[in-house]
Amino acid sequence: MSLRAAGLNTAVTAPDTQPTAEEVLDSQALQPQFAPAVYDPFSNGYGFTPELPAPEQPAADALWLVFSRDSLLLDGSSELPTDLPDGTEGVVFLGRQDGREAWAARLTTDAPEGFKFSRLRGLYGRIPDWLWALGGFGYQIVEWDRTHQFCGFDATPTVPDKGERARRCPECGLSFYPRLAPAVMVLLTRQHEGRPQILLCRSPQFPPGMYSANAGFVEPGETVEHAAHREMKEETNLDIRGLRYFDSQPWPFPHSLMLAYTAEHVSPEEGGGEIVPQPGEIEEARWFFHDELPQLPGRASISRRLIESVVGSLPD
DSSP states (O other): OOOOOTTOOOOOOOOSSOOOHHHHHHHTTOOOSOOOSSOOTTSOSSSEEEOOSOOSSOOTTOEEEEEETTEEEEETTSOOOSSOOTTEEEEEEEEEETTEEEEEEEEOSOOOTTEEEEEGGGGBTTBOHHHHHHHHHHHHHHHHHHTTSBOTTTOOBOEEOSSSSOEEOTTTOOEEOOOOEEEEEEEEEEEETTEEEEEEEEOTTSOTTBOBOEEEEOOTTOOHHHHHHHHHHHHHOOEEEEEEEEEEEEETTTTEEEEEEEEEEEOGGGTOOOOOOOTTTOSEEEEEETTSOOBOOOTTSHHHHHHHHHHOOOOO
């Protein structure tokens, strides 16, 4: 996607003294997505802490997350297997969940008797939050491990690094780390006929009738803020101002980090553009009053929380 300067509104006056990162966060009243009773900067907030190097042998009470692509192996009670099934490969140590070792692997055969594979995305709300979050991390690591078995430069088989989450080429020394693709999401707001509205967009990949906040990937060389302006202009032709951070969410489908914002609309009378959906990316972009919303994404996505932060709580 091309980098467009139109509508970025980036001109600012630098203050005499640059504020610290903490002062910026405090001034914007940023709140964490999850605030545990005892703050642990190494935990994901649900009791999981990544760890390396791996133990030489799995503990007897280890948690086993076994995947087939993006599906997690569970029994009829939505419990993890207590042992590693036959036919697994790519075993990786993840870390510790509330003190218990957590391991992950890929299963190359059918699910064993009494178990079935369920797509991780559809398990949100059906399994505990800690397990869904751990499953998302495990899925990303297992897929990264599967797709980086060979060096992309000289095709030499890679080997895992014992001290950090990386695979290395023993021939040329090239290192491969888990991929992370930052993406920015913006919920645009305006006042129309004395009432508040939000802009929602419909992607061709969405289920019928579903709309969401506008989102797109951050390109090389961009800041997140620049990407927010560019994506909105590129996909809807609209201009924004007052960009304000909301929250972030790891999104393991397959390896994104969603950064969510709200922003204000720059009207055509103020020099902004009119809605023009980008062909192939946006089927429709529309303004909605808060009491006339269409079908929205489920609660597993940060987009739902972003929308509800503006319009208030909504029924499922």
